[in-house]
Amino acid sequence: MLKRYLLAPGPTPVPHEALLAMAAPMIHHRTPEFSAIFRSAADGARGLFGTEQPVLLLASTGTGGMEAAITNTLSRGDRVLVVVAGKFGERWAEICDSFGLVVDTIEVEWGKAVDPQDVAKALAENPETKAVLVQGSETSTTVLHPVAELAALTRDRDCLLIVDGITSVGVVDTRMDEVGIDVIVTGSQKAMMLPPGLALIALSEKAWRFAERADLPRYYFDLDKERGSLEKDTSAYTPAVSLVIGFKAVLDLIAETGGFAEVYRRHAILAAATRAGAQGLGLELLAPESPSPAATGVYLPADVDGAALVKTIRNELGVFVAGGQGHLKGKIIRLGHIGYADTFDVVIAISALEMALAKCGADVSMGSGVAAAQQKLLEMYGDGGA
Amino acid sequence: MLKRYLLAPGPTPVPHEALLAMAAPMIHHRTPEFSAIFRSAADGARGLFGTEQPVLLLASTGTGGMEAAITNTLSRGDRVLVVVAGKFGERWAEICDSFGLVVDTIEVEWGKAVDPQDVAKALAENPETKAVLVQGSETSTTVLHPVAELAALTRDRDCLLIVDGITSVGVVDTRMDEVGIDVIVTGSQKAMMLPPGLALIALSEKAWRFAERADLPRYYFDLDKERGSLEKDTSAYTPAVSLVIGFKAVLDLIAETGGFAEVYRRHAILAAATRAGAQGLGLELLAPESPSPAATGVYLPADVDGAALVKTIRNELGVFVAGGQGHLKGKIIRLGHIGYADTFDVVIAISALEMALAKCGADVSMGSGVAAAQQKLLEMYGDGGA
Numbered sequence: 001m002l003k004r005y006l007l008a009p010g011p012t013p014v015p016h017e018a019l020l021a022m023a024a025p026m027i028h029h030r031t032p033e034f035s036a037i038f039r040s041a042a043d044g045a046r047g048l049f050g051t052e053q054p055v056l057l058l059a060s061t062g063t064g065g066m067e068a069a070i071t072n073t074l075s076r077g078d079r080v081l082v083v084v085a086g087k088f089g090e091r092w093a094e095i096c097d098s099f100g101l102v103v104d105t106i107e108v109e110w111g112k113a114v115d116p117q118d119v120a121k122a123l124a125e126n127p128e129t130k131a132v133l134v135q136g137s138e139t140s141t142t143v144l145h146p147v148a149e150l151a152a153l154t155r156d157r158d159c160l161l162i163v164d165g166i167t168s169v170g171v172v173d174t175r176m177d178e179v180g181i182d183v184i185v186t187g188s189q190k191a192m193m194l195p196p197g198l199a200l201i202a203l204s205e206k207a208w209r210f211a212e213r214a215d216l217p218r219y220y221f222d223l224d225k226e227r228g229s230l231e232k233d234t235s236a237y238t239p240a241v242s243l244v245i246g247f248k249a250v251l252d253l254i255a256e257t258g259g260f261a262e263v264y265r266r267h268a269i270l271a272a273a274t275r276a277g278a279q280g281l282g283l284e285l286l287a288p289e290s291p292s293p294a295a296t297g298v299y300l301p302a303d304v305d306g307a308a309l310v311k312t313i314r315n316e317l318g319v320f321v322a323g324g325q326g327h328l329k330g331k332i333i334r335l336g337h338i339g340y341a342d343t344f345d346v347v348i349a350i351s352a353l354e355m356a357l358a359k360c361g362a363d364v365s366m367g368s369g370v371a372a373a374q375q376k377l378l379e380m381y382g383d384g385g386a
Numbered sequence: 387m388l389k390r391y392l393l394a395p396g397p398t399p400v401p402h403e404a405l406l407a408m409a410a411p412m413i414h415h416r417t418p419e420f421s422a423i424f425r426s427a428a429d430g431a432r433g434l435f436g437t438e439q440p441v442l443l444l445a446s447t448g449t450g451g452m453e454a455a456i457t458n459t460l461s462r463g464d465r466v467l468v469v470v471a472g473k474f475g476e477r478w479a480e481i482c483d484s485f486g487l488v489v490d491t492i493e494v495e496w497g498k499a500v501d502p503q504d505v506a507k508a509l510a511e512n513p514e515t516k517a518v519l520v521q522g523s524e525t526s527t528t529v530l531h532p533v534a535e536l537a538a539l540t541r542d543r544d545c546l547l548i549v550d551g552i553t554s555v556g557v558v559d560t561r562m563d564e565v566g567i568d569v570i571v572t573g574s575q576k577a578m579m580l581p582p583g584l585a586l587i588a589l590s591e592k593a594w595r596f597a598e599r600a601d602l603p604r605y606y607f608d609l610d611k612e613r614g615s616l617e618k619d620t621s622a623y624t625p626a627v628s629l630v631i632g633f634k635a636v637l638d639l640i641a642e643t644g645g646f647a648e649v650y651r652r653h654a655i656l657a658a659a660t661r662a663g664a665q666g667l668g669l670e671l672l673a674p675e676s677p678s679p680a681a682t683g684v685y686l687p688a689d690v691d692g693a694a695l696v697k698t699i700r701n702e703l704g705v706f707v708a709g710g711q712g713h714l715k716g717k718i719i720r721l722g723h724i725g726y727a728d729t730f731d732v733v734i735a736i737s738a739l740e741m742a743l744a745k746c747g748a749d750v751s752m753g754s755g756v757a758a759a760q761q762k763l764l765e766m767y768g769d770g771g772a
Contacts, residue, residue, distance in 0.1 A: 006412060011627060014412045022628075023409035026392060026400045026581060028706050059447045059583050063623040064606040098605040187624070195412060195628035197445050197583045217603060219484040220450040237449040238573070241397060242408075242581035242628075320414050 002318040007349050009139050009167060009295035009322055011189040011196055012339025014246070018194055021249035022242040029241050035233035037248045042230055044251035047260055048192075049165075049184060049202045050175035056226040057247075058199040059240040062166040062187030065199030067095050068221035069162050069183045070133075073203070073210040076100045078130040081122050083114045087140035087325045088164055092133040099216050104129070110141045110328060111297070113290035116149040123153060130210075131160040136168025136184070140325045142297035142334060143287040144172070151180035160207055166190055167294040169200070171267045171338055173260070182207040188243055190294070191263070193250050193339040198243040267293040270337035270346050273376040277350035278335075280372025281357070281364060286332050294338040295322070298353070299331060304362050306330035312356045319352040346373050388704040393735050395525045395553060395681035395708055397575035397582055398725025400632070404580060407635035408628040415627050421619035423634045428616055430637035433646055434578075435551075435570060435588045436561035442612040443633075444585040445626040448552040448573030451585030453481055454607035455548050455569045456519075459589070459596040462486045464516040467508050469500045473526035473711045474550055478519040485602050490515070496527045496714060497683065499676035502535040509539060516596075517546040522554025522570070526711045528683035528720060529673040530558070537566035546593055552576055553680040555586070557653045557724055559646070568593040574629055576680070577649070579636050579725040584629040653679040656723035656732050659762040663736035664721075666758025667743070667750060672718050680724040681708070684739070685717060690748050692716035698742045705738040732759050 006013050027034055038057070045055035058065055074080065080101050082093045085108035096103045106122060108114050114134065123129055132154055134145050147163055154161040160182035165174060169184065170191025176184055181204065188198035203211065203223065211224055225236045254263055271293035275285055278298040286297030300306045307330045310323040322334040335349040350369040357364045392399050413420055424443070431441035444451055460466065466487050468479045471494035482489045492508060494500050500520065509515055518540055520531050533549055540547040546568035551560060555570065556577025562570055567590065574584035589597065589609065597610055611622040640649055657679035661671055664684040672683030686692045693716045696709040708720040721735040736755040743750045 004411075004413075006414060008414050011412050011414060011624075019409045019411075022581075023405045025390075025405075026397050026575075027390075028392060028394050028397060029582070031700075031706065059445075060450065060606065061445045061624040061626070064446065064450075067606045095605045098608075099603045189412075189624065189627075195408075195626070196415070196624045197626035197629060217485045219481045220446065220453045221606075222484075238397075238447040238575065238582045240447070240581070240583035240626075241575075243583060314417075320417065 004318045004320065005348055006320050007336050007345055008320050009334055009336040010338055012193050012336070012341065014193055014195060015250070015253060015340050017253050018246040018249040022246040024245070026241065029239055030234065034241065038235065038239065038244055039233040041244050041248045041251065044248070045200050048170055048174070050173065051177045051202050053202050053204060054227055054230050055200050055202045056223055056230060057235065057239060057244060058201065058221060058226070059197065059238070060199045061196045062185060062199055063091065064221060065185035065187065065201050066091065066164055068201055068218070068223060069185050070095055070099060071214070071216040071218040071221060072223040073160055073162070073183060073207050073214050074101060074130060075213065075215040077102060079104065079126055079128055080131045080133060081106065081119065081126070081129050083108060083119070083132070083134040083145065085112065085114055085141060085143060085145070086110055086135070086138040088135050088138055092164065096133070110326070111143060111286045113143050113145050116146055116153060119150055120153050123157065123159065129159050131162050133162045134164070136163050136165040137171060137292040137294050139167045139295065141287060142292045142295045144168070144290050144292040147181060148179045154182070155180040160210055167292065167338060170263060171292070171294045173264050176202060176204070188247065191339050192247060194243055194246045198240050198247060266342070267337065269377065269380045270341055271296060272380055273346045273373045274335050274337055274349060276376035277346065277369040277373030281354060281369035295334050295336045297332045297334050300333060301362050304357065304360050306332065309333065309356050309360050312359050313352050316359065317352045317356060319348060321349065321352070343377055346377065390704045390706065391734055392706050393722050393731055394706050395720055395722040396724055398579050398722070398727065400579055400581060401636070401639060401726050403639050404632040404635040408632040410631070412627065415625055416620065420627065424621065424625065424630055425619040427630050427634045427637065430634070431586050434556055434560070436559065437563045437588050439588045439590060440613055440616050441586050441588045442609055442616060443621065443625060443630060444587065444607060444612070445583065445624070446585045447582045448571060448585055449477065450607060451571035451573065451587045452477065452550055454587055454604070454609060455571050456481055456485060457600070457602040457604040457607060458609040459546055459548070459569060459593050459600050460487060460516060461599065461601040463488060465490065465512055465514055466517045466519060467492065467505065467512070467515050469494060469505070469518070469520040469531065471498065471500055471527060471529060471531070472496055472521070472524040474521050474524055478550065482519065496712070497529060497672040499529050499531050502532055502539060505536055506539050509543065509545065515545050517548050519548045520550070522549050522551040523557060523678040523680050525553045525681065527673060528678045528681045530554070530676050530678040533567065534565045540568070541566040546596060553678065553724060556649060557678070557680045559650050562588060562590070574633065577725050578633060580629055580632045584626050584633060652728070653723065655763065655766040656727055657682060658766060659732045659759045660721050660723055660735060662762035663732065663755040663759030667740060667755035681720050681722045683718045683720050686719060687748050690743065690746050692718065695719065695742050695746050698745050699738050702745065703738045703742060705734060707735065707738070729763055732763065
């Protein structure tokens, strides 16, 4: 028997409250019973996004939501500026390209956040740019981008800020309206602690104005149609019934345990403790300057075979962590602390890393990472403990 | 307490084997464990579709799969012929129109199947037609279309037969390859007895050739990319993990209980018994000539308020059946017998209809419908009973 732990940057473990809610007998989606759940889930999502705008629930994973963000707001031949700082920045560029947009990119070193001045310069060079696309948190590099600073640049232009919030919504306080984000999308399998298959998206008033003139073809992801249906407490097409029910269960659970503020606080603490643990082991962080509270990327010692180490952690210790993507493959490990994660998930992650390093022949002082993580946890929880 | 029964044309009840499989702790989608499930589910789906081609699993509901069928095989300005015989035929036309195709339609009276001769005539008039789009089973009118006859018309042309199999795959023996269907799509919440959120689609060799030159924009639903990923036992983007696991559980359940042949036999029997029950009550069928084994549409007596009757059945008797859509609203009732349905679901449906008719003041001979249904069930099961 090998007890298994899911400590990836998503999918995250699903709390039993949601698993059991989703295991209840199926109900029809065109019923007052489901409409009440759908409305409640959509309303709850507004707190998560920090918006007065409707949050639309799509039966797709996050990439479908990213496509919807583009096809509903832009037109053929529009010029867009994409921040490419990792694998998911590349995905923005690919989707834009697939739909016939003119794509400028800002290439950012993997592990670094975009410099808002570079975005300002690019917008000055191409003032006709219709959208800036960025990740809130770039999952492949565990970097948090300065979304608020970017919003300050697009706010007074005829240009949208479109944010992939797949690993930032529910991880950091998003405040879409206050900050001035125009489109933001997230997925169910990250901070929302659910299986994949539900995407959530919201548009600012400005983005809805763009939507009126957007001519990119769309049908399944027709957000104006979804908005109209949501006004009637339903969805345009068959919704992902069980995931919507699970989402309502998660929102209830969050409300009962301190609300979103507590969720953001927990992510910040777990992330800080994970970073402290890695540094306590003498390892370098991939993103020391602007780390994401969703996951922590850690450089492995140069003499360790990174791919073998990830395999050792997964197969011998039963702990599912992520390796590097793209050119970081084999060089880093990514420890997730998003969603249904708590104190001892950090302890397990750092402990597993220590033990796997030892198994792979690295020189580790056993317990030094765990001790540093514990110290940081106690410090951040304050005297009252967790 | 009101015990509830879901007897709609989908979503169908979910068997506990699938509910429990989906309620197991979440696993990561990039693991050998999930890859084995994904491969097994995709392979099992080939038996369901009757094809040697790969069956692709998309994280969306059926409408997303319908969009994928079009955007992956056709090009801007292509001429298509859509059979519009109900609400879902209209949906084919809407999607084609959204993506800039030239749409010819054959309007068929609701409740009737398309006449293949009308399709032959339309193809002769417009020989440049690139695709014929039809429902295998038109859920809104409970009609089964003659897909094999249509395939005989498209087989030797530079023209695809694209079938919405959402309520025909898993209901009737589909035999995609043998019949000559080029693209067929289905959804998880129908005969596959799962929650909504998973679409399945397969393309013939001819359709894959069309896909090479298809220029409609697509990203989330990129079937060539999905095919490449499936060859590596995975999906292009995050899959609907829990639904894929549920799908594997359903396929296992079907294999253990007589296989697909038994599934088709069961649907045929339940449908025949439901029709007999309605006729035993003296009611007329919406689609007497070419009825779908997925659901049965029944005309209500002219002096009964159809909307009130559907409400009575749902709210007072706890039985969720469907009313009519479009201009059939208030005039018919649709009794589903798709997916996780068996003998006593028919008895409940007909009994509920009898009791609700009496509640609504209609002149019914109590038990006459149930008796006719029971008689037909016994007759079709043969001497051995169920």
